[in-house]
Amino acid sequence: MDTILELQNISKSFDGKPIIKELNLEIYKNEFITLLGPSGCGKSTLLRIIGGFETPDTGRVLFDGKDITNLSPDKRRLHTVFQKYSLFPHYDVADNIAFGLKLKKKDKAYIEDKVQYALRLVNMEGFEHRKPNSLSGGQQQRVAIARAIVNEPEVLLLDEPLGALDLKLRQEMQRELMKIKKEVGITFIYVTHDQSEALTMSDRIIVMNQGIIQQMGDPKSIYDEPQNAFVADFIGESNIIDGIMLRDYLVQIQGVDIPCVDIGFKPNEKVDVVIRPEDLSIVEPGRGFTIGRVMEVIYQGAYYDIRVACGDFEWAIQSNNPAMPGSMVGLSILPENIQIMHKPRSSDEQIIEKN
Amino acid sequence: MNRRNRELLASPYFIWSIGFTVIPLIVILRYAFTTAGGTFTLENILAIGNAINRKAFLFSLEIALICTLLCVLLAYPLVMVVRRLHISRRAFMLFFLILPMWMNFILRLLAWQMILSSNGILNFILQAIGLKPLDIANTWAAIIIGVVYDYFPFMMLPIFNAIADIEEDVIEAAKDLGAGPLTVFTKVIFPLSIPGLKSGITIVFVPSMTSFVVADILGGGKLQLIGNIIEQEFTRSSNWNLGSGLSVALMVFVFISMAFTIKDDVVREEPELARVEGSDKPDRRERAA
Numbered sequence: 001m002d003t004i005l006e007l008q009n010i011s012k013s014f015d016g017k018p019i020i021k022e023l024n025l026e027i028y029k030n031e032f033i034t035l036l037g038p039s040g041c042g043k044s045t046l047l048r049i050i051g052g053f054e055t056p057d058t059g060r061v062l063f064d065g066k067d068i069t070n071l072s073p074d075k076r077r078l079h080t081v082f083q084k085y086s087l088f089p090h091y092d093v094a095d096n097i098a099f100g101l102k103l104k105k106k107d108k109a110y111i112e113d114k115v116q117y118a119l120r121l122v123n124m125e126g127f128e129h130r131k132p133n134s135l136s137g138g139q140q141q142r143v144a145i146a147r148a149i150v151n152e153p154e155v156l157l158l159d160e161p162l163g164a165l166d167l168k169l170r171q172e173m174q175r176e177l178m179k180i181k182k183e184v185g186i187t188f189i190y191v192t193h194d195q196s197e198a199l200t201m202s203d204r205i206i207v208m209n210q211g212i213i214q215q216m217g218d219p220k221s222i223y224d225e226p227q228n229a230f231v232a233d234f235i236g237e238s239n240i241i242d243g244i245m246l247r248d249y250l251v252q253i254q255g256v257d258i259p260c261v262d263i264g265f266k267p268n269e270k271v272d273v274v275i276r277p278e279d280l281s282i283v284e285p286g287r288g289f290t291i292g293r294v295m296e297v298i299y300q301g302a303y304y305d306i307r308v309a310c311g312d313f314e315w316a317i318q319s320n321n322p323a324m325p326g327s328m329v330g331l332s333i334l335p336e337n338i339q340i341m342h343k344p345r346s347s348d349e350q351i352i353e354k355n
Numbered sequence: 356m357n358r359r360n361r362e363l364l365a366s367p368y369f370i371w372s373i374g375f376t377v378i379p380l381i382v383i384l385r386y387a388f389t390t391a392g393g394t395f396t397l398e399n400i401l402a403i404g405n406a407i408n409r410k411a412f413l414f415s416l417e418i419a420l421i422c423t424l425l426c427v428l429l430a431y432p433l434v435m436v437v438r439r440l441h442i443s444r445r446a447f448m449l450f451f452l453i454l455p456m457w458m459n460f461i462l463r464l465l466a467w468q469m470i471l472s473s474n475g476i477l478n479f480i481l482q483a484i485g486l487k488p489l490d491i492a493n494t495w496a497a498i499i500i501g502v503v504y505d506y507f508p509f510m511m512l513p514i515f516n517a518i519a520d521i522e523e524d525v526i527e528a529a530k531d532l533g534a535g536p537l538t539v540f541t542k543v544i545f546p547l548s549i550p551g552l553k554s555g556i557t558i559v560f561v562p563s564m565t566s567f568v569v570a571d572i573l574g575g576g577k578l579q580l581i582g583n584i585i586e587q588e589f590t591r592s593s594n595w596n597l598g599s600g601l602s603v604a605l606m607v608f609v610f611i612s613m614a615f616t617i618k619d620d621v622v623r624e625e626p627e628l629a630r631v632e633g634s635d636k637p638d639r640r641e642r643a644a
Contacts, residue, residue, distance in 0.1 A: 053527055073530040080531045086524035090546045160370035
């Protein structure tokens, strides 16, 4: 895969507070890459550095191998879609979309053509002469996307573009963004704090926290094999419990030995054990690896969200069948659904404990 | 509180404006269209066309136009600088700008008189650094300095408010799409500042056109604005009919010129954010996020 953007050793602080710490990242041509993390993790700042709105304290940004670290935004071959749409309120939709092309002094017929193409692409035909403030949020964001794409950037930066929309519209726009991405075939760098959005759309997810990359990979590997407790907790709901890795293929949780598929830990190493709620099944007491009392059952439509207390730990379980609150149940797990992780070494990985 | 009761809250101002705007206006109109003997005439109005009055009128127009233009040219660069300041320093700058307005208007003009007079502070400084003294006192330039000094804040503040309201994201979007600093100004900032510019022009142009005190004090009484002539008709000549006639003529002119300036504002209807979906007012995104 060809690299289009390369971030080398990027650091950035605001008022002495480090936001990004010595970050390295390669971004490939035509991939849909998502920077995912909680607010304050540095993802937006990183995007602003790529867009040229911030200068890193250290490090370089390479575009097609050329150093663009100190190039102003107007001279970069990439465009940004902002969270707040940021349309020009004094121009109508067509003039908004044509803004970049007019600056490039393209001829009228060409601009007209491109504007129509862009409007079709974002499903906004017929809105040419509307003013931005007469459009809904979703429509404004479509125009903002059209306004960026019409200039044929090689990379499109999207800074939580759907953050201000409600859930249903957001899901609809996610599908449309993927369609647009397929049609124009350029690199999308997408920033979001919404893990389901990231899992739905991305080719590759970069999970960030406290200015460093926690994990990168395709959505499935991020979800199935989180590398630390932060990622496990941030991506979907997880049960994270202390365990001891007695030896290869055997972990002890709450005094119970459970077979697993993980190897390569020191004997008796203290570890974090991660189990996804949907991987636990409720069985008769006595079967399964533990017994607990059903504390809460909440119907979620597609499944029941069940809490089971075992000692001082409360398990979260997603089940197709309800359980009787107050009853005693057993929990079972398949060995391959147990994730074993090293305990965090640095404070950077410990944000979940503060939450 | 129902609608009727709520409207009662406006009654003090309503009574005030009847007593001190509507009735005086009727009185002035009556004076303007009658002779001293009380018969109907248009002569008081048409007197604006005679040589002395016309000269004063055109001179007033010139002063007002130049003053307005200078205020605009001074305001934009300043606003662009203040816009970028940190919020606390911004407040200080604005405070600094408004501070002189807390002092008496006449007092400030007298101070300018002392600065500009032939053996005043300005010439003292010029001579001290080896330059030739200037003969500004009682000239056209002195009046311009006076009106610009007095009315500048009224131009700057509305423009500043309009520009401060522009979202930083919108400006960044323009840069992102390839606009350099000048293009950002001409294509985004300036067009969006026009409502502020219009109110600035309205507040500066009209008073600088009709004022007479500035010309009295800084023009030395030699240069007459139309305001000075009207004032004299009321005070020295005691010809209220002529004074009223000239006032009405001036007022009509101001009405017409303002109609051109603010026409768009009245016509333009802002469809008040016809939002359909979702909560569209996200919090200002934290830059560090």
